[in-house]
Amino acid sequence: MARPKARELTERELEVMHAVWDLGETTVAEVRDRLADQGRDLAHTTVSTLMRILHEKGFLRMTCEERPYRYEPIRSFEDVSGNLVGELLQRVFGGKRDALLMRLFDRQRLTSQERKVLEQILKESKR
Helix, strand or coil: CCCCCCCCCCHHHHHHHHHHHHCCEHHHHHHHHHHHHHHCCCCHHHHHHHHHHHHCCCCCEEEEECCCCEEECCCCCHHHHHHHHHHHHHHHHHHCHHHHHHHHCCCCCCCHHHHHHHHHHHHHHCC
């Protein structure tokens, strides 16, 4: 029996979405080339299948129905990443943000730039 399609993105689908977010409206060939430039040399048919699945899942919109098909993202990086982080928070940390934060910061020390970003976020959250 076939496994049901995932609601969110698989690892490969996320790689394709990153390429589409970077490129904007694009074709399968352009996405394949972008992935190859990043060291992910996938077959054209593989990228085409992934983009078709992303279209079916509602992540991409087809903007041209003649070959070569053109696609653009429907869901933004902010939307998708927010959902993935929310899912991680619930599934792994039981919704406990403090536990997630502790895990993020216990592996290595914050750089000065990361510390500045974090301080800015904390200042803005007080408003």
